[in-house]
Amino acid sequence: MSDVGKTNVVLVGHGMVGQRFVEALVEQAGGRVAVTVLAEEPRRAYDRVHLTSWFSGTTAEELSLCSAEFARQHQMDIRLGDPVEAIDRIGRTVTTRAGRSVPYDVLVLATGSYPFVPPVPGHDADGCFVYRTIEDVEAIEAAARGARVGAVVGGGLLGLEAAGALTAMGLETHVVEFAPRLMAIQVDDGGGEVLRRKVEELGVTVHTGAGTQAVTTGADGRVSGMTLSDGSELAADLVVFSAGVRPRDQLARAAGLAVGERGGIVVDERCRTADPHILAIGECALAADGRVYGLVAPGYAMAEVAAAEIGGAGTDGFTGADLSTKLKLLGVEVASFGDAHGAAEGCVEVLYSNTRAGVYKKLVIGADGRLLGGVLVGDAEAYGTLRPLTGGALPVPAEQLVLPASMGAPVRFELPDQAVVCSCHAVTKAVIRNAVTTHDCLDLPAVKKCTKAGTGCGSCVKLIGSIVTEELAAAGIESMRGLCEHFAEHTRAELYEIVRVKGITSFTRLIDEHGSTGAPGGDGCDVCKPTVGSILASLAQGHILDGEQAALQDTNDHFLANIQRNGSYSVVPRIPGGEITPEGLITIGEIARDFGLYTKITGGQRIDLFGATVDQLPQIWKRLVAAGFESGHAYGKALRTVKSCVGESWCRYGVQDSVGLAIELELRYRGLRSPHKLKSAVSGCARECAEAQSKDFGVIATAEGWNLYVGGNGGMTPRHADLLASDLDRDTLIRTIDRFLMFYIRTADRLERTASWVERMEGGLDHLRAVIIDDSLGICADLDELMDRHIGTYRDEWAETLADPDRVRRFVSFVNAPGIPDPTVRFTAERDQIKPVLFEKLEVRGR
């Protein structure tokens, strides 16, 4: 592992901080470094902060922070399960447990920490666990299966997480905390008391001020309980130690590097040890301010500093971190920021405590009136605004900030510019405002990318969003509500209502009567025209190429085919449910062969025929229609396919006829124009071979009927569909889908897939159910009627086009030279089929 000319960087330990270091390093110095990772754990870096989610079903895969793709892309040499055992500083090599010797130019120690286990008798008995790795939680999960009572030693953040996990697994759970209150570091006595009550309400027994004297064991050597410092006995089948962590500095210590009195590898502001070739970051390091940080955010900051140091980029160094934190433990919000314990001289406290409601809020105010810190338990909503105010004067009396909103007017005030909004990346409000005003960031994602604000723990994202909105409004930039400049006051949903209620049948009438100033009498644009074209089509108003409607359609709808990169088109006949006869297959094959088309099986279980010129489209369709095929609407914002698995007719696991239902649904909704494309699938059993949960509407068979899922999506932003209703009979299922689709068509924005429509729906899934199942808005009869009208008026667009010579006439390449095909559409061969010849000049830079 010595790429010539590259700096050999060897990372010891692949935890969260180590991975962040690698990410920062390859970003800064990707081509100049060769990265080797030597790790003790058997898997690549994963999200330890969310370890507890393991118990709610999150998999190791989902927790992973370093994909195989990332490792491959950056040519990382990762050795798992083989920890470094020694450093030879003179020879600049490390030796692993397996005896491997690895040379380094720069060594980065990110060995993290180990759980502190008090050396009491029985602490290593069978049934004692720590809570640090995936292997730990796997072991706890296995042990909990045969257990009744679990005890957690330590009432801090991790201890409460562990207690939550044990409770969730059905164990009677005890928390034993040595300090007089829970989360002693973050909260004060008052906050600890409220937290304790809340935790006890969840069925956890809390023992504070209690030390662990011994772990008792039974005759079989297994844990039987604990003896507490007051001599009392606590029966337990398993014990989890989460009583704090200690830096893993043994490697450095053995190599003669300085470590702190209470552990931690001594580093300077740039994370360097005394050896210029060795750096240390994260929980194993004793930072320049003399502290060991056990939180991930400061570790990330150190990782960035170390990467900048190696990459040669400038850095402010790491001089310490804000330990402010907001968490949700066992469903209870806890936040602590600044001088939470009121250590500053002359400070005063303003607090509101309501044990009954489970709310505690305390602000620490300095002698000069500045906000120094605070503790929030039970309701930490104010954390987002209070933390950035820390260190500054309060904009309103402190009382107003702690009293519940019901006891006074809601507090509204402006954050000062210097307030640090994102503490993970130390981004002030001024920087965020600047991103909007001078860097043209017009939305939250752009601001996050530009400033890095909100990309750490994410707790400030809501606040950033409101700052961005305010700033845009102040700059006179309002996010345009309407569709385009021609309908600036109307959304798509409103236009749909106007068209429906007024019975409007033409774009010109709509723009003349309802267009914005200057728009009436005009042409509209490529945004409003196809949108209105789609609305008119959704309301079942004739052939989409008739009269004026023809001018509204995108080229795909205009030629009833999909344009490809060289200006040729592709053709997709409908194959409902993906079921096709051998004759059908042969016909498609013969047509493709006769016209020299490229053929490909699509993801929607049909066949795409590529490379047709506009002149060929009617000829191709003439043969397809004659063979009984019809338009597959692959070109439209419309229902595409309803995929299916083979179902109970053939499959030995199938419980329903999925193919039959898929065909019925596809034929029912074929030709339905909508704000965006619609995809669907039907699976014949819970194995879900048709992938129905990634569809706009998906159906999965159950023994009793059908489960309906909605709002799923593949594509750029995948989304699992939500279960809308279970065990429906066939008629109810179909009526529910009818209404779902029509409600979507009626209210969605232009080009809004069902996934984002469901996501932004106020009231969420419950509201959707109320509207389309319980008819809370009284519109179900309307929706049903619209769907019935669609089904009743459906005609195959291609058959109708071929039947009308006027419609066929537009399928020419050149109106003054009918019969001459476009000479620029040319093909070459690839894997025995055609492929487009691209336009020479553009091939140089590509698209």
Added chain:
Amino acid sequence: MTTSIESTTTLTVEIAGETGWMPVCSYADLVPGRGVAVLIEGHQVAVFRDRAGRLYALANRDPFSGAYVMSRGIVGQRGEVPTIASPMYKQVFDLRTGECLDEDEGPDGDPAALRTWAVRTR
């Protein structure tokens, strides 16, 4: 543009080529808001008619994709400017001048402008 219905059905659209005005299609071949492609003197020209009946003739080649597809775009307006949107990647051009309103250069580094031709009815 005030022409009676009778006369428009017989009107012929002509484009100014290098050798003079050349008839390319009948005015009735043009759907308001859409275009057609014609071949003249070895060039592919896209001819459009807007809602008010005005005609425009521009190069059919889309500089962003290299494909000869401009005639299949959608006619529209940006403010007062009559426009055509490429059907491929949706860049918008000024129908009168051929100038691209969204980007200055095509991917090949050439200015992203469409050549224009004079067009009339007779």
